[in-house]
Amino acid sequence: MMKKTSVQKREYASEHHNWDMTMRASSDLLTIGELSKGVSYRFSAFTGSMLLSISALESFLNSFASFFEKGDSFSWEEYERKSIEDKLEFCFQRYSLEIKKGERPFQTVKKAISWRNSLIHYKPIYVDPVVIASDYDIKKLPQRSISNKKSKPYENLVDRKFAKQFNNDIIMIIQGLIKVSGINPRAQCSYKVLDQSF
Amino acid sequence: MMKKTSVQKREYASEHHNWDMTMRASSDLLTIGELSKGVSYRFSAFTGSMLLSISALESFLNSFASFFEKGDSFSWEEYERKSIEDKLEFCFQRYSLEIKKGERPFQTVKKAISWRNSLIHYKPIYVDPVVIASDYDIKKLPQRSISNKKSKPYENLVDRKFAKQFNNDIIMIIQGLIKVSGINPRAQCSYKVLDQSF
Numbered sequence: 001m002m003k004k005t006s007v008q009k010r011e012y013a014s015e016h017h018n019w020d021m022t023m024r025a026s027s028d029l030l031t032i033g034e035l036s037k038g039v040s041y042r043f044s045a046f047t048g049s050m051l052l053s054i055s056a057l058e059s060f061l062n063s064f065a066s067f068f069e070k071g072d073s074f075s076w077e078e079y080e081r082k083s084i085e086d087k088l089e090f091c092f093q094r095y096s097l098e099i100k101k102g103e104r105p106f107q108t109v110k111k112a113i114s115w116r117n118s119l120i121h122y123k124p125i126y127v128d129p130v131v132i133a134s135d136y137d138i139k140k141l142p143q144r145s146i147s148n149k150k151s152k153p154y155e156n157l158v159d160r161k162f163a164k165q166f167n168n169d170i171i172m173i174i175q176g177l178i179k180v181s182g183i184n185p186r187a188q189c190s191y192k193v194l195d196q197s198f
Numbered sequence: 199m200m201k202k203t204s205v206q207k208r209e210y211a212s213e214h215h216n217w218d219m220t221m222r223a224s225s226d227l228l229t230i231g232e233l234s235k236g237v238s239y240r241f242s243a244f245t246g247s248m249l250l251s252i253s254a255l256e257s258f259l260n261s262f263a264s265f266f267e268k269g270d271s272f273s274w275e276e277y278e279r280k281s282i283e284d285k286l287e288f289c290f291q292r293y294s295l296e297i298k299k300g301e302r303p304f305q306t307v308k309k310a311i312s313w314r315n316s317l318i319h320y321k322p323i324y325v326d327p328v329v330i331a332s333d334y335d336i337k338k339l340p341q342r343s344i345s346n347k348k349s350k351p352y353e354n355l356v357d358r359k360f361a362k363q364f365n366n367d368i369i370m371i372i373q374g375l376i377k378v379s380g381i382n383p384r385a386q387c388s389y390k391v392l393d394q395s396f
Contacts, residue, residue, distance in 0.1 A: 008332035012339065014325040021241075021353055022317065028242035032230060043219075044226035048246025055249075059320040066322045066344040080321075080345055119220065122257040123278075124264045124383065127212040131392060134206040138387075141210065146264040147278055155219055185322065189336075194329060 014189035019059035023171065026052035030167050034160060043155070046163035051119060053166045054084070054112045060174050061087040063185035068094075084113055088173070095180045105169035111157075112166045119154040123147040212387035217257035221369065224250035228365050232358060241353070244361035249317060251364040252282070252310045258372050259285040261383035266292075282311055286371070293378040303367035309355075310364045317352040321345040 026049045033045030061084065068074045079087060088109060092099050100106060126144045145151065178184045224247045231243030259282065266272045277285060286307060290297050298304060324342045343349065376382045 010332050011329050013327040016323040025242035025245045044223035047223050055318045063322045120253045124261045125214040129211040134208050
């Protein structure tokens with residue numbers, strides 16, 4: 001006869017967040033870029049780092065607000081539809097944090113979002129054939145975008161300075177929100193043994 | 199008296215694309231990930247590579263279609279609104295390329311887009327407290343997403359195999375489209391001297 005397996009009762013719960021993993025990936029790529037000597041590797045690592053820092057911010061803002069109590073002052077459905085900047089502003093206002101849009105770190109977030117969109121939805125830019133004098137400044141020629149939403153060439157902004165600024169300013173924002181709110185969303189699970197008899 | 203500066207007439211034209219730079223960044227990060235020994239660096243570099251490969255595809259598809267003649271069979275405004283997958287299908291159809299959605303490389307693109315969206319718009323997932331027997335498979339517990347659009351944890355897919363598959367399959371698609379169409383969008387500018395007299 002087989003031995004009867006002992007089965008316990010347990011209470012299980014879990015929550016999954018990954019903004020911190022994405023932020024760490026951004027920091028890793030920043031370090032890789034800083035340590036790389038080749039121009040191409042530096043560009044690639046900084047680009048990856050910049051892209052991941054802004055992804056981490058959006059992910060954090062979603063995880064963060066998932067702890068807000070639904071009610072008169074908060075609707076997830078409305079929050080979800082907001083832009084990253086508006087989500088950030090909403091969270092700052094909720095904890096009466098000062099918002100200075102023209103200064104870092106807010107300014108950095110605005111720049112990072114516009115840069116991110118240029119990278120992931122790039123539309124080509126043309127200067128149509130035009131007769132100019134040889135001493136004319138070609139930067140002043142009118143550029144034609146194929147789209148109504150004109151992209152800026154994202155690569156102009158990729159360097160150590162901005163990669164560091166994106167990464168550091170976003171970490172500072174996240175740390176500030178965690179500190180003032182006590183909400184620190186991290187992936188975790190809990191097991192509570194309810195029945196010890198076996 | 200100052201010497202009179204000689205000014206020539208020139209015809210100038212330029213076009214700007216950067217999908218190839220983004221694709222190279224994806225390939226660089228793939229190599230960095232393959233060469234890294236640390237688990238964290240590998241994860242970070244592969245994540246960056248995967249994210250950049252799909253960005254490069256969207257950017258290429260925009261640059262590519264900017265060469266299509268506007269007319270009965272093509273409207274940029276309609277094309278621009280399409281999803282990446284639909285843009286790709288449109289381009290394949292235009293050159294009578296075979297589309298097998300259930301196979302690579304189409305299958306890879308679908309997977310890459312869904313993975314990309316999980317990363318950049320991540321919404322947390324919860325398993326609410328529940329009493330279970332200790333031998334219960336927790337993977338079967340119902341997961342609650344804060345959002346109607348449920349995210350999958352992107353990190354489960356990050357490894358060498360998928361980073362390589364995303365990168366290689368997207369390069370293959372791009373090379374195929376360039377070959378069949380003769381359209382190879384690269385950043386360039388031209389200067390034609392029109393007046394040699396000075």
